[in-house]
Amino acid sequence: MRIxxxxxxxxxxxxxxxxxxxxxxxxxxxxxxxxRVANASLVDEAVVITSHEKKDDVICHLCxxxxxxxxxxxxxxxxxxxxxxxxxxxxxxxxxxTADCPLASASVIDDTIRHYLETEADYTNNLKDxxxxxxxxxxxxxxxxxxxxxxxxxxxSEREHVTQYIVKHPEMFKLEGIxxxxxxxxxxxxxxxxxxFKLISLIYDNLAPKNEFFGLQEIIFxxxxxxxxxxxxxxxxxxxxxxxxxxGDAEKMEGKAMG
Numbered sequence: 001m002r003i004x005x006x007x008x009x010x011x012x013x014x015x016x017x018x019x020x021x022x023x024x025x026x027x028x029x030x031x032x033x034x035x036r037v038a039n040a041s042l043v044d045e046a047v048v049i050t051s052h053e054k055k056d057d058v059i060c061h062l063c064x065x066x067x068x069x070x071x072x073x074x075x076x077x078x079x080x081x082x083x084x085x086x087x088x089x090x091x092x093x094x095x096x097x098t099a100d101c102p103l104a105s106a107s108v109i110d111d112t113i114r115h116y117l118e119t120e121a122d123y124t125n126n127l128k129d130x131x132x133x134x135x136x137x138x139x140x141x142x143x144x145x146x147x148x149x150x151x152x153x154x155x156x157s158e159r160e161h162v163t164q165y166i167v168k169h170p171e172m173f174k175l176e177g178i179x180x181x182x183x184x185x186x187x188x189x190x191x192x193x194x195x196x197f198k199l200i201s202l203i204y205d206n207l208a209p210k211n212e213f214f215g216l217q218e219i220i221f222x223x224x225x226x227x228x229x230x231x232x233x234x235x236x237x238x239x240x241x242x243x244x245x246x247x248g249d250a251e252k253m254e255g256k257a258m259g
Contacts, residue, residue: 003113003140004091005037005046006082008162009099010075011055015192020059020099022197025208029191030059032102032204034068039213040109043095049085051075077159083150086143094146096139096162100191102200105136105216112138112178121176123166128177134238135189136216139163145173184220188233195233202229 009020009030020030030048038046048063048070050056056072063070071088073081086094095113097104108126116124123141126132145166149158153165166173191200206222207214223230 001092002090003042003044003093003095004086004089005040005043005095005097005109006071006085006089006091007033007037007046007048007097007099008078008081009033009048009050009056009059010053011058012053013192016194016197019191019197021062022191024102024201025204028062029102030062030099031066031068033097033099033104034066036102036104036106036213037095037097037109040095040106040113042110042113045069045089046097047071047085047089048099049073049081051081079150079153079159079162079165082162083146086146092143094141094143096141098137101135101137101189102191103135103189103203103219104138106213107215108132108136109138113140115176115178116140119176120174122173123163124176124178125163125167126178126180128179129185130238131179131182131185133184133187133189135187135191137190141166148172182220184216186234187223187230188236188238189219193233193236195236199229199232202226202232 011018011020013019020028022029024032034046034048037043048059048068050059050070050072051074052072053075060070060072071085073084082094095109112124112126122145125139127137141163149165153159158165167175188196191197203219203222207218
């Protein structure tokens with residue numbers, strides 16, 4: 001059984017270009033993400049998957065300098081990028097992560113994988129009822145489920161957002177989810193905007209010197225002690241990118257209907 005985290009990364013970002021190269025406590029965001037994901041005990045390997053585009057050469061150069069495995073594929077068809085990377089790295093079970101999550105939690109990743117394995121699911125996430133903060137998202141799914149989605153998914157949102165086809169078809173896949181009782185779902189710990197970077201930098205500057213792999217409990221304690229910090233980025237909505245992509249689906253379908 002081979003469980004591999006495939007971490008999608010790119011330089012282009014409409015809201016915060018080049019964010020994966022920003023530094024947090026002296027190290028690039030991408031390095032922080034990879035090392036934190038690889039620290040999960042149930043992850044066999046962490047692989048960065050980026051695009052063939054020239055602008056993403058810098059990601060590959062960084063991976064090479066740090067000894068991080070990587071794969072290059074389609075920029076727009078991220079589902080195909082995942083599928084081809086899974087084949088290239090002989091992946092049986094995929095842990096989908098994104099490079100805009102530099103506070104990824106090894107314990108949350110392990111909890112999600114463990115539930116996936118124990119329930120023999122096709123797909124499991126920790127997005128149930130959004131009880132975990134945005135930025136600690138984890139999705140786990142089988143290569144078989146990925147292959148089926150790769151063959152059947154046709155909408156733009158289903159090709160751009162890797163697991164959309166799977167979660168929209170519970171009649172085809174066994175779907176599972178985990179949640180937490182901790183009152184932390186309101187926190188925003190993802191990196192999409194300047195305010196996000198300000199908050200995450202504060203967390204790293206205060207916690208990383210003591211423990212590079214500080215966990216969720218340390219983050220919660222720090223924010224409880226400094227509640228004003230958690231308000232820095234609270235004006236942004238969750239899943240803005242997905243909502244935009246779904247709007248694109250609607251416009252495409254409307255165009256077909258009119259034609």
